[in-house]
Amino acid sequence: MRLPYFYQQVLGFLSVILVLLLITGLSLLRFSRTSALNDTEETLFAYGEALVEGNLKLEQLNYAQDLLDNQGIDLAIFDNEGERVYPLESTQPAPYLSEESKEQLRRGQRLSLTIQEQDLHGNERETALVYLPFFSQETSAYAGYVAVSAPVSWIDEEMQDLQSNLLYAFLFSSLGALVISLVFASYQVNRVNQLRKAAHQVTSGNFDIRLDHKERDEVDDLIEDFNTMVAALKDYNQEVARQEERRKDFMADAAHEMRTPLTTINGLLEGLEYDVIPEEQKHRSIKLMQKETRRLIRLVNENLDYENIRSNRIVLNKQEFQVKEVVESVTEQLRESAEESHNRLQVDVEEDVMVYADYDRFTQILVNLVRNAVQFTENGLIQVHAHVEEGNTVVTVSDNGIGMTEEQKTNMWERYYKADLSRTNKKYGESGLGMAIVQQLVRLHGASIHVDSKPNEGTSFTLTFPHQPLDTEE
Ligand SMILES: Nc1ncnc2c1ncn2[C@@H]1O[C@H](COP(=O)(O)OP(=O)(O)OP(=O)(O)O)[C@@H](O)[C@H]1O
Ligand SMILES: [Mg+2]
Structure with missing residues (x-):
């Protein structure tokens, strides 16, 4: 069954208030009746005591009875056998007393009870009765008891008055409770509705919405959580948008990068097909096509490699090894092109300089750095140096080539960045991926890379690899 939140709240508030009112009213009625009855009994006891203290003289008794008559109070005295001794002429039967009650009186205890009886007109009425024992002054022996009775029907009449007063009070309070419940309920429901509205806005793409709240209750906590959630959603959405932007850029860049070699290959193939390339140039054309194909393959491989490294999909197999060994093999590979x-090419690395890294990836980093140095230097000196500093392995690759401007230095790490197109017509490089890959590999190793460069003076890259952690064995 669907019951709107508003009504749930109203019902909740109202039922609590009504139950409270009902319990209070009933307790009040009960309490009033008991205390009225107690008061009557107390009065009756007081009369009885006065009689006993007055030694139960007959003329006194008559006088007292006359006085009490108009209050409906009856006095009676019984001897130790339970026989009525006053008033002797009474037509009323002596009230029945159990043996146990008589025994209690003999022991000096007072008794009080209420009984239902019929009056002269046959109407049911309730009477309060108290019994007080009295004792012989000479022997102190039990001499009998005084019974004082009074009708208590008036209490019920008063109770009825109280009941109707309470009923009015109950009705008025219920009305008040209803108004208060409506106010509270609409306040609570408004807060929930505010949240609902905000949630709808978020669904339709408004991530800037924030709800005001204090720190009063769980609903305020919920609003705060909602705000945090919307902020997180906004960040996530922006990240998705950025990723999408990157993906588009990547597609555009990759297409652009591939177009040049593909156009070259296509042109040469057409030339061969229509036999417009002179025989002596054919060999060179095929070599050129081979070079462009290799460039394409490298482009695809490096792109894949870059994506894998960037999204942490590669596992580094870190170990400790000699830097000198790697540096020598790298410079050996590149010596021909350097010449x-x-x-x-100058290597300055001591035998005992070790590094803690993935062997192949460390080689890849060095190949990229040394190849760039060779690529962007002519008639110059390329130096590779390595030493240990505060436990870290520091490797520097420096050249005195064309260098970079500040702007080129900051952009160099970006994929496909090539400072100057004229520089790309070299034997190596050309894809602009080298430094982006180096940067990701360095990050993955927990290492750092620093570049110093001045246009026309040269460039120097400094790699710092952290020393092997003592407690891990990889
Ligand atoms: N030692 C250097 N001296 C001068 N410029 C450099 C040096 N190293 C890098 N650069 C600049 O940074 C750019 C990016 O280098 P990166 O290695 O990423 O690309 P690339 O060498 O052009 O292509 P490849 O992907 O084949 O390495 C280079 O195009 C060049 O302009
Ligand atoms: Mg390069």
């Missing part, structure tokens, strides 16, 4: 640009 072609009339560059000198």
Whole structure:
């Protein structure tokens, strides 16, 4: 069954208030009746005591009875056998007393009870009765008891008055309770509705919405959580948008990068097909196509590699090894091309310099750095140096080539960034992926890379690899 929140709240508040009112009213009625009855009994006891203290003289008794008559109070005295001794002429039967009650009186205890009886007109009426024992002055022996009775029907009449007063009070309070419940309920429901509205806005793409709240109750906590959730959603949405932007850029860049070699290959193939390339140029054309194909393959591989490294999909197999060994093999690979640009390659690494890294990835980093140095230097000197500093392994690759401006230095890490198109017509590089890959690999190793460069003076890259942690064995 669907019961709107508003009514749930009203019902909740109202039922609590009504139950409270009902319990209070009933307790009040009960309490009033008991205390009225107690008061009557107390009065009756007081009369009885006065009689006993007055030694139960007959003329006194008559006088007292006359006085009490108009209050409906009856006096009676019984001897120790339970026989009525006053008033002797009474037509009323002596009230029945159980043996146990008589025994209690003999022991000096007072008794009080209420009984239902019929009056002269046959109407049911309730009477309060108290019994007080009295004792012989000479022997102190039990001599009998005084019975004082009074009708208590008036209490019920008063109770009826009280009841009707209470009923009015109950009705008025219920009305008040209803108004208060409506106010409270609409306040609570408004807060929930505010949240609902905000949630709808978020669904339709408004992530800037924030709800005001204090710190009063759980609903305020909920509003705060809602605000946090919307902020998180906004961040997430922006991240998704950024990723989408990157994906588009990547597609555009990759297409752009591939177009140049593909156009070259296509042109050469057409030339061969229509036999417009002279025989002596054919070999060179095929070599050129091979070079462009290799460039394409490298482009695809490096892109895949970059994506894998960037999204942490590769596992590093870290170990400790000699830096000198790697540096020598890298410079050996690149020596020929260095000589072609009339560059000198100089290695300055002590045998005992070790590094804690993934062997292949460390080699890849060095190949990229040294190849760039060779690529952007002519008739110069390329130096590779390594040493240990505060436990860390520091490797520097420096050249005295064309260098970079501040702007080039900051942009160099971006994928496909090439400072100057004229620089790309070299034997190596050309895809602009090298430094982006180096940066990701360095990050993955927990290492750092620093670049110093001045246009026309040269460039120097400094790698710092942290020393092997003592407590891990990889
Ligand atoms: N030692 C250097 N001296 C001068 N410029 C450099 C040096 N190293 C990098 N650069 C600049 O940073 C750019 C980015 O280098 P990166 O290695 O990422 O690309 P690339 O060498 O052009 O292509 P590849 O992906 O083949 O390495 C280079 O194009 C170049 O302009
Ligand atoms: Mg490069």
